[in-house]
Amino acid sequence: MSVSASAADITGAGSSFIAPVLSKWAEGYKAATNNVVNYQSVGSGAGIKQLLDKTIVFGASDKPMSDADLEKNGIAQFPMISGGIVVSYNVEGVKPGELVLDGKTLADIFLGKIAKWDDAAIKALNPNVKLPSTAISVVYRADSSGTTFNFTDYLAKVSPEWKEKVGS
Known part of the structure; x- marks a missing residue:
């Protein structure tokens, strides 16, 4: 057979x-x-x-x-993996892991309200870090990204202004 x-x-x-x-x-x-x-x-x-x-x-x-x-x-969905979304930075003189940014400050950076690394809001979160007076260059994906959705959904939850102006 x-x-x-x-x-x-x-x-x-x-x-x-x-x-x-x-x-x-x-x-x-x-x-x-x-x-x-x-x-x-x-x-x-x-x-x-x-x-x-x-x-x-x-x-x-x-x-x-x-x-x-x-x-x-007629589609089913289920989680397959989980992972974190990390905002990275490259600021001369600031060591990896030394910079603290909270959700409101991140939203203000991405809204363009905070444009320099030595902004008062960033300085308040990092009183012992020497921050340069250099421009922040924001980089983000332009295509339809699930990671972008999750990040912007977070910003909408921590910033009423982000929620109103940009949303998830």
């Missing part, structure tokens, strides 16, 4: 945050089953769009879909 087996490719897309983990999982899955997981790290928004367009089997997003969208499209 002969039995034939076939491998099936599984295609997904979305979050760049989870891509390294999915890559490792895909290696193990292929070794165990001979099936291939093809995952495209295109960003959460693009992954959700492809999932809704039914061009992929699974999508990954750092931003959860609403219950209404899940029900409307």
